[in-house]
Amino acid sequence: MSLMEFCSTCGILLDLNLILDQSATFCNPCFETINQTKFPQSDACDCEICCFKGENFMDQTLNSSNLHLYSELKQHNCSQNTKPLSQTQRKRKGRNKYKTQSASSKKKGSFVFKSSVKTCISIIPSDKNTDTQVDIDWDSSSPCYLVEERPSDVLNDWSAAAAESWSEEYLQDDWVNSDLSSPYVHLDDWGFTIPVSSSPPDTMGLTSSILTKPNSNLKEDKNNEEQPQHRNNSSGKNHHLFKKVGVKWKREQNEYCAKLLAEDTPEIAALVAGQRRKDDGSRYFVGGVDISFIKGNNEDACACLSVLRMPDLKLVYQRMEMVKLTQPYIPGFLAFREVPALEPLFGHLKAVAPQYWPDITLVDGNGKLHPRGFGLACHLGVVLDIPTMGVAKSLISAQGISEDEEHKRLKRTLAGAGDGFDLISDSDEVLGKCLRVHDGAPNPVYISVGHKVSLQSAVWLALECSMFRIPEPVRRADLDSREYLRQGKTEPEQFVLSHDEGN
């Protein structure tokens, strides 16, 4: 049973069998025309409810992946159908993804440019209160430049201010101006190619390619030929800021990685062997950490450490406090954002309730299952020298592992709690396990070694402390820190189970 679809441009009835790209709702002739068109610049819709209100488009060429932007714009410009589409309507239009994931940031008048140029990382501040939008080319041969693009006619004042502060911060780092050609060469052992030049020419290429691209602004077609030249010459209007943060962070990860222990300590081995759970009443404790955020603010967050007593999963200790996260989230470098916020929680625990010091801590993120084998769980474990393991809710692409068809097929074979399969890197190392942790939760979770624990033990522990899809220690940390924020609390909150209650 096929649905009726009409071309968004000319209105002709479409033959659905001929549409290759399901997100497209254009007939072939219109598609061809559009495909060579640029987004109209400064041609934003002005209707009250439109999510493109106040939006400026860069003169990107339309293609099948950004067609939905064009159809949205077109729809609202023609002043018809100004009501937002219902979810089912959106699904039929194939624009569900766009609506649910991007609409909120679009509303703020933010602008995100996805670089198509290799060898650089582009950053655009999306909102003065939110995280920096980071788009990274993960080609392993890419140098690690963070590039900020802000043509002055596209981004407004607050982003200019944000960019200034970023640039100041960057330039204070000694390594920014250092010669990259020698000190970092050893990183190549891990498969990274490090840029030799101290200025990133490809980035300039990116910039000029934006500025010189012919701009077919629909409203000003007379000026089309002149404008690119003009803008390209007035380079003083544009600011370009660079940072080589990835190089520094990769080096740090490699240094820590040498200290990583992916085997059970005698204590963990004994615990898993059941020697800590005999009827003499001895129990063990499992910690869980997580950080929750307020919508629209990626700096102020609530960090939480929960400790549960096993095997009854009773909460014995918890601390939540507001933290400032100064670093942006960059996939592969999550630890640099979250570890500084999580570390103090363990200091408090030691001071206040050392009797509840966890035998192992579950971390909301990956451990060895990571592009460089050193994710958040490893990082936290090594820094604090405690046993940790990673529990991630979605799969990170790393070392040949990705959510491909084969992976999806394997996931479907998992029938119940305890079922799982190894995640094997392209160099045949088992980096983690895709594991169904509970019968009621068909979605698996990704377990990997953090520090001082083997994968087998980590899997056993994950199963041992799960009542739902997410193992209880991290789940409690997640749920409670979210609730803390929801109630607008700001003062640290601590809970310690008294000795009497405990028995």
Added chain:
DNA sequence: GCGACAG
């Protein structure tokens, strides 16, 4: 060539 990549 582009996209996708924990939280």
Added chain:
DNA sequence: ATCTTGTCGC
């Protein structure tokens, strides 16, 4: 990480 709405299954 955050947002919303709808849907499915027990």
